[in-house]
Amino acid sequence: xxxxxxxxxxxxxxxxxxxTLMNVLVGxxxxxxxxxxxxxxxxxxxxxxxxxxxxxxxxxxxxxNPKYRLQSAMMRSVESALDDADLILYVTDVVESISKNEExxxxxxxxxxxxxxxxxxxxxxxxxxxxxxVETWSALAPGIPVLPVSAIKKFNTDLLLREVINSLPxxxxxxxxxxxxxxxxxxxxxxxxxxxxxxxxQKEIPYSVEVEIESYTEEPELNRIxxxxxxxRDSQKGIIIGHKGSMLKRVGTAARKDMEEFLGKKVFLEMxxxxxxxxxxxxxMLKKFGYL
Ligand SMILES: Nc1nc2c(ncn2[C@@H]2O[C@H](COP(=O)(O)OP(=O)(O)O)[C@@H](O)[C@H]2O)c(=O)[nH]1
Ligand SMILES: [Mg+2]
Numbered sequence: 001x002x003x004x005x006x007x008x009x010x011x012x013x014x015x016x017x018x019x020t021l022m023n024v025l026v027g028x029x030x031x032x033x034x035x036x037x038x039x040x041x042x043x044x045x046x047x048x049x050x051x052x053x054x055x056x057x058x059x060x061x062x063x064x065n066p067k068y069r070l071q072s073a074m075m076r077s078v079e080s081a082l083d084d085a086d087l088i089l090y091v092t093d094v095v096e097s098i099s100k101n102e103e104x105x106x107x108x109x110x111x112x113x114x115x116x117x118x119x120x121x122x123x124x125x126x127x128x129x130x131x132x133x134v135e136t137w138s139a140l141a142p143g144i145p146v147l148p149v150s151a152i153k154k155f156n157t158d159l160l161l162r163e164v165i166n167s168l169p170x171x172x173x174x175x176x177x178x179x180x181x182x183x184x185x186x187x188x189x190x191x192x193x194x195x196x197x198x199x200x201x202q203k204e205i206p207y208s209v210e211v212e213i214e215s216y217t218e219e220p221e222l223n224r225i226x227x228x229x230x231x232x233r234d235s236q237k238g239i240i241i242g243h244k245g246s247m248l249k250r251v252g253t254a255a256r257k258d259m260e261e262f263l264g265k266k267v268f269l270e271m272x273x274x275x276x277x278x279x280x281x282x283x284x285m286l287k288k289f290g291y292l
Contacts, residue, residue: 001052002052002170003052003053003054003170003171003172003173004052004053004054004165004168004169004170004171005053005054005055005056005168005169005170005171005172005173005174006055006056006086006087006168006169006171007056007058007084007085007086007087008055008056008057008058008085008086008087008088008089008164008168009057009058009060009081009082009084009085009087009088009089010022010057010058010059010060010088010089010091011060011063011078011081011082011088011089011090011091011108012062012063012090012091012092013062013063013064013092013096013100013101014037014038014061014062014063014064015035015036015037015062015096016062016091016092016093016096016120016121017033017091017093017120017121017151017152018040018059018060018062018091019031019032019033019039019040019059020033020120020151020152021089021091021118021120021149021151021157022044022046022057022059023046023151024151024154024157025046025048025055025057025157025160025161025164026046026047026048026057026180027048028046028180029262030044030046030059030180030181030183030188031044031046031059031191032191032192032194032195032198033195034195034198034199036198036206037062038061038062038064038071038074038207039194039195039198039206040059040060040061040062041061041070041074041291042061042074042077042187042290042291043058043059043060043061043077043080043081044058044059044181044182044183045057045058045059045181045182045183046058046059046180046181047175047179047180047181047182049173049175049177049178049179050165053165053168054173054174054175054177055164055165055168056174056175058081058085060077060078060081061074061075061077061078063075063078063101063104064101068280068281069280069281069282069283069286070279070280070281070286070291071280073286073291073292074291082107082108082111082113085113086113086114086167086168086169087113087114087115087116087164087167087168088108088111088113088114088115088116089115089116089118089160089164090105090108090109090115090116090117090118091118091120092117092118092119092120092137093119093120093121093124094119094120094121094122094124094125094129094130094133095121095124098136098137098140109140109141109144114167115141115144116144116145116146116147116160116163116164116167117137117141117144117145117146117147118147118148118149118160119133119134119137119146119147119148119149120149120150120151121150121151121152122148122149122150122155122156123150123152123153123155130148133148134146134148145163147159147160147163185216185263186213186216188262189213189216189225189227189259189262190211190212190213190227192255192258192259192262193211193227193229193251193255193271194206194209194210194211195255195258196251196254196255196258197209197211197229197240197251199254200247200250200251200254201239201240201247205231205236205239205240208231208232208233208236208280209229209230209231209232209236209240210229210230210276210279210285210289211227211228211229211230212227212228212230212288212289213225213226213227213228214226214227214228214272221266222265222266222267222268223259223263223265223266223267223268224267224268225259225267225268225269225270226269226270226271226272227269227270227271227272228271228272228273228274229248229271229272229273229274230273230274230275230276230279230285231273231274231275231276232275232276232277232278232279232280233275233277233278234275236275237273237274237275240273241273248271248273251271252269252271255269256269
């Protein structure tokens with residue numbers, strides 16, 4: 001068989017498990033996954049090269065109706081994912097309502113790009129419920145394959161991989177075979193911190209935070225990383241830091257551990273908190289953070 005390659009964009013509503021699924025399909029933890037919606041803000045590529053194929057996955061932010069300029073920028077990256085795909089994995093799960101964001105769903109379903117509908121989280125369902133759900137999706141999207149999986153339990157994910165390969169056009173690899181992603185270490189380091197912030201703080205806080213790496217020095221024994229946590233309001237600064245710095249310390253320790261695992265190297269991590277008032281609506285700041 002000839003070599004197959006292509007761009008596979010993972011789309012769907014927030015929190016259905018898009019990032020978890022991409023990490024499983026690629027076999028690396030590239031994309032931050034948390035129980036909270038809207039963790040993923042950028043498009044992130046995950047490249048899987050195997051015998052006779054190369055798949056370039058893109059994990060995208062979940063579909064939403066924008067409230068901030070930040071979210072409009074996130075939605076533009078979703079839109080662009082519709083244009084440049086050889087295959088779309090439309091991810092849904094066993095709990096979300098099919099009619100959620102119906103308009104976007106219809107746009108995706110009616111686009112000319114080949115698609116696979118992936119019903120994730122089947123570990124939370126039972127056989128009878130699942131059969132009904134598969135039937136409903138098959139009726140809604142005639143001719144489009146519907147595949148139930150569990151990203152967390154890695155159930156049916158090998159089958160999904162086969163389906164993806166078979167759906168790709170013939171073509172040469174786009175990236176060197178050892179390349180895993182289009183992003184640099186710095187990006188993953190900021191994402192690790194953002195992920196820990198999502199896990200540590202409640203309510204609006206994680207959504208008000210952006211992380212920037214101020215300096216990144218690679219020394220033989222360790223990487224020295226200095227990061228700034230930006231918040232949108234003065235009052236949020238104290239919350240991030242916590243009593244005598246306790247919260248920030250917790251974030252730092254957890255983030256450093258993950259970084260060391262990811263980089264296979266010791267890390268010295270410093271973090272500062274700064275206020276960038278209402279940055280989510282500030283075009284200059286959005287540009288600085290790479291959204292515009
Ligand atoms: N039970 C179950 N939970 C899952 C599965 N896949 C993802 N999740 C959880 O769903 C939540 C959202 O996952 P995430 O990948 O961040 O979703 P995204 O917003 O679509 O990227 C996280 O808490 C995941 O652990 C699955 O197969 N089964
Ligand atoms: Mg995500």
